[in-house]
Amino acid sequence: MSNEEITYLVSKKVLEGEITKSEGINQLYSKINMNKGSASIIIGQVYPKLFNGVLFKRTVSVAYFSCFLECIKRDYGNKQLSISLSGLKKHIDYILTTGDSKITLRKIYGKYLELSRIQLTNNQQDEIEQTEIIDLFKEKSKNDLKAELDNLPELETEEVYVNQKKYKRDNKAIALIKLLRNNECQICGKHIKKKDGTKYIEAAHIKAKSEGGNETLENILLLCPNHHKEFDLGDLKILNHSNETIKFTLNKSNYEISLLISE
Numbered sequence: 188m189s190n191e192e193i194t195y196l197v198s199k200k201v202l203e204g205e206i207t208k209s210e211g212i213n214q215l216y217s218k219i220n221m222n223k224g225s226a227s228i229i230i231g232q233v234y235p236k237l238f239n240g241v242l243f244k245r246t247v248s249v250a251y252f253s254c255f256l257e258c259i260k261r262d263y264g265n266k267q268l269s270i271s272l273s274g275l276k277k278h279i280d281y282i283l284t285t286g287d288s289k290i291t292l293r294k295i296y297g298k299y300l301e302l303s304r305i306q307l308t309n310n311q312q313d314e315i316e317q318t319e320i321i322d323l324f325k326e327k328s329k330n331d332l333k334a335e336l337d338n339l340p341e342l343e344t345e346e347v348y349v350n351q352k353k354y355k356r357d358n359k360a361i362a363l364i365k366l367l368r369n370n371e372c373q374i375c376g377k378h379i380k381k382k383d384g385t386k387y388i389e390a391a392h393i394k395a396k397s398e399g400g401n402e403t404l405e406n407i408l409l410l411c412p413n414h415h416k417e418f419d420l421g422d423l424k425i426l427n428h429s430n431e432t433i434k435f436t437l438n439k440s441n442y443e444i445s446l447l448i449s450e
Contacts (some may be wrong), residue, residue, distance in 0.1 A: 193218055194226075198234035198373065199258075212226040212230060244278070244281055249291045249295055272299055279292060280322075313355065318356060324362065325366060329448060331388060332367050339345070358443075391405070391419070392406055
């Protein structure tokens with residue numbers, strides 16, 4: 188067994204509460220003669236943050252990242268792998284700001300990103316793309332976001348490039364709409380907080396895509412999962428729909444929602 192996999196197994200035991208951090212550090216020192224300071228960084232910072240999809244700034248070798256991702260895929264499946272890849276992407280973006288391109292690490296990220304998408308549903312793949320795009324545009328002003336949305340290519344264009352990476356055009360549109368509307372349900376104002384601290388919200392078409400409805404501010408409502416299902420499956424009657432507002436009844440409750448973007 189490689190040193191990298193031993194480190195993964197010990198880090199996994201610490202994260203899952205089977206052993207303490209101190210015990211994990213001592214195991215790595217005794218099993219593979221790892222410096223205790225390095226063991227503390229991997230067990231306490233790199234692995235748990237990678238696993239949970241949050242930003243970490245301390246780094247390890249590409250061999251460790253490759254092993255960790257392979258073992259996470261093996262032990263937890265593609266869904267957890269996609270979460271961990273989100274953490275790795277945040278780390279790569281951070282180290283790029285320090286002038287370190289980490290080209291090999293970016294290749295590892297790309298390899299496992301493709302693997303994570305095998306057996307994922309279309310909706311899951313779309314969510315991954317939208318999350319990546321949101322992360323790229325989250326610091327932009329609403330005016331800049333609106334300009335990006337307005338300047339998207341024609342609807343017949345299926346794919347666009349963002350930072351030289353290809354995405355579905357519709358996913359970029361929805362990601363921008365989520366940012367413009369603060370990633371919150373337009374009925375209840377809530378969202379699901381993901382373990383990496385970001386907001387999960389869903390996009391509902393007012394006019395169905397199968398009927399020619401597009402991904403625009405006038406045709407997309409952001410809804411929490413409960414209200415999205417109710418909107419799709421409940422007793423819905425649209426009373427008025429314009430570019431500025433939508434009025435409807437849903438299971439005998441009345442709603443009037445602005446489709447405009449506040450400054």
